[in-house]
Structures are given as structure tokens and as C-alpha cells.
Amino acid sequence: MRQEKLEEACAKYLAGEGNDEERFLFELELSLNDDLKKAYTTFKEIWDNYPVAYENLEYTEPRPSKKRKHFGILPIRVKQISLAFAATIITGLFVFGAFFQDSIKTFRTGEGERLTLQLPDSSTVILNGDSQISYSENFSENRSVNLYGEAYFDITHKKESPFKVLTDDVQIRVLGTRFNVNTKQHLKTVSLETGRVEVLIPENGMNLTLKPNEQIIYNPTSKNIDKTRFEVDEILAWKQETLELRGESIARLLPKINNYYGVKFTCPDTVIAQKALAGTFKGKRINEFIESIEFITGFEIDSIGNREYLIKRNEN
16 A cells, blocks of 8 residues: 555544445455554544544534645545644644655666665565655564565565565565566566465455465456466566567557666557567667567667657568
């Protein structure tokens, strides 16, 4: 759960918002996510212990407004409480939000970039392009990271302190292992190289265990979950500066190619877009890749802007 969503979820739950299913999912997340638990504890203390018996205060109906008010980074509806109480509690939440934000370490990569991180517990993370990872400064007490995008993990074994990877759609719990998580595409995948991991889908409460060379593919739209075997070399090629294309259509491969090279290929010709493309490309030299693709396919690739390219039929 990303930081903004974490804070908003706490506020909505304390304000009594959401249906039974949404509140149940929040409580389930609360039992698993230590960062959410800490945020909720502080929020609830402010909410419950404000030293005014506000239920006895006179309430004045506010003017109707279609706009949600935002205070700092936390959007919150304050229902039937005095303006003085509202101002005080929101100020408290704002101060806490700023403090909490400062205690988080965040690392980001642009498209085509790679970043190798050494976590405080000596675990290694390789962050793929256009991705982000963050963790609390008290990481030694709570081995938990939040991930957006794709990353490869080599986790130091600590039986008494399981390692957790939290994303918007899936959560992974491990002891010591190597695995890949990709949330960049519509289908979210967790691919295990060695060891053992548990994957939780908070949306439906599913909890699955992976063995080496197994992966889970989750579709957040249809809620469909597939557990399959995978080719390690194909899934993990990116961390070795290698692009593996395994015979899928150009249309399906373009996001992967664009992310790897940090460029933008487009292919408006629907016939060309359905052509299959296969090959292994080592390194990051975009000119060599373009020459290889033109030679393999017979298509033409034109530069149309700053790191933008058009794939089209060869007119010669």
C-alpha cells in the first residue's frame, strides 16, 4: 500500500466510511502490514484521546460543498464535530504525516535505468527501470519494503524476522530466498528463483505458497490467479542487462522493449504489430538493437524525436 493510500485508509476507517467488505479488507491489511499498523495506532490515539467531549458540543451544519477538502497530504472528512476539534485533529494528523514521510527512505529509477541497493540487513535489491522502492528507517525492526514497478530480491535469511514486500495488489512474505516481483504491467507477477515465499492477495484473501521456478500471475481486474512454471533466464534476464524476446507479437513486446532501453517505439501499422519477434539482445546500445531488428524483420525503424522511434514497412 503506497503512502498516500495508507494515510487515507486510516482516516476513512476511523471516520466510519466504507462498506462492510472494505472495512474487513482494511482490518485484514492491518493485521499484516506493520507500517499501516503503526500509522493507524497514531491516528487512533489522536482521534480517541482528544481532550474535548465533542459529542456534547453544539453542531452547526456546514455549508454544502461538492469539493473534498485536503489538509496537507491527508484527505479526510470530519463528520459532526466542532470546527475547533476538526482544526486540532487535522493539525495533529498533518504533523504526524510529515514526520512519517521523513522517516521513509525512497529510491526511484527512470526508464531504462537499473539500481542495485544494499538494504540494512545485507539483503540485495536490483530495481528495474521506472520503478520505486521505499522502507522505514527502523528497517532492522520491521523488514518490510513497499514496491512500485519491478525488482529482483536476494534476501538475507532471518528466521525470527520474515521479510515482506508490499505492493498495491499483492504481498509477499519470505524468510531467505531469491525472487522477482513485477507490478508494472496489468498482470502482476511474483516469480521465485530459489527458496520459498508466501503470496497474499488482500483483495480476495487468497494465500499461496511458491516453490522454486514457480510464479503467480494475478489479474487485478478479473481477480484471476494463475500459478505456473517459468523460464528463469527469460524472467530474470533484465538484471543481467539482457533483453529476452520469446516470439510474442511486437504489440505485446513494445512496453518491455521501451522500458529496457528507456525509449519509445511505436508501431501504428496493425499488420506489423501482430508479427512475432524473438531474439536475445545483450547490452543497452539502442543503435545495435535497431540494426538487428531491421535485419531480422525487414522492417524500417525511423527516429521521429528525442529517443522516439517509428516501426514501419520498408519502402525500398
